[in-house]
Amino acid sequence: MTRWLKFLPAALALSGLWLSAVPAHAGVFDDDEARKAILDLRSKQAQTETMLRTRLQELADQVQQLQRGLLDLNSQNEQLRAEMARMRGQEEQMLRDLSEVQRKQKDIQVGVDERMRKFEPQPVSVDGKDFSADPEEKKLYDDAMASLRNGDFDKAAVGLQSLMKRYPSSGYTDSARYWLGNAQYGLRQYKDAIVTFKAFLAGAPEHVRAPEGWLAVANCQAEMKDNKSAKRTLEDLIKQFPKSEAAQAAKERLVSLK
Known part of the structure; x- marks a missing residue:
């Protein structure tokens, strides 16, 4: 929001310039008409300022939403990376466990074969x-x-x-x-x-x-x-x-x- 407020003085300055130009044509109107024109200009300026502030606030809100979205996305990415790292660790452990089971099965099979040979005819x-x-x-x-x-x-x-x-x-x-x-x-x-x-x-x-x-x-x-x-x-x-x-x-x- 701060970024967009930087442009507010410039907008107000333009409005002031517009108002300063009115006296140059004041002779054309009588006093009532002049006052009415000034009031209309001030009303339009107020409306313009209000619209600008509203628009700037909307933009600021959108920026905050985007920032929150980015933060959430970064958090999700970190969680995803952590989950992937955990799964890789589990996979590596499973591979180690599988290798150990296969080694034990081989040792058991060798032992069984040796014991069986003791009973096989020669x-x-x-x-x-x-x-x-x-x-x-x-x-x-x-x-x-x-x-x-x-x-x-x-x-x-x-x-x-x-x-x-x-x-x-x-x-x-x-x-x-x-x-x-x-x-x-x-x-x-x-x-x-x-x-x-x-x-x-x-x-x-x-x-x-x-x-x-x-x-x-x-x-x-x-x-x-x-x-x-x-x-x-x-x-x-x-x-x-x-x-x-x-x-x-x-x-x-x-x-x-x-």
Whole structure:
């Protein structure tokens, strides 16, 4: 409003100049007419001043409204910028959270895969026989064989028996029977060893260790002083597997039994 009031003096000055020009023509009118003209001019001047003030006030009000509008717009812009910054922060946090969740999911999946592998069948090759075995099944056999190699025949026998009981259809069964017979022989359980070796030979007559199984039976019989049965077993071994190393050992053993 102050800006527009600057123009008010100029407007009033113009009105004054207009009034000052009246006396130059006063001689044309009589006094009443002059007074009337002056009153009319003053009335018009007052109206003009009032109109100017009103217009200036309107303009000032419009300027204030514009200023308030600009202030509101600036405030809204600041709020919008703040909201956008907050949303960007939330988005960044969500991305970090998502990345952390994905990392944890990956770690969990790796852990699950590792645990699952512990239960998945594994390829095994024993005594020329290829098959799949459960991890626990394989562990039982490996532990029993480790005990047998260390001379712990009792622990080896328990482990092999447990293996055959828990996994009756195991691919280890034939080899487990053979080594169980050896563990029993080491424990001097000759009768049990003969039963185990004969079960081995009946179940796998063509097994790669079958010749050794026959020789082991003969050795058990000899330890029990049953030389007659031992000789017969050795002779059967030589007939069935004449080219085997066990057959050569059987020939030598027959000489010692005569």
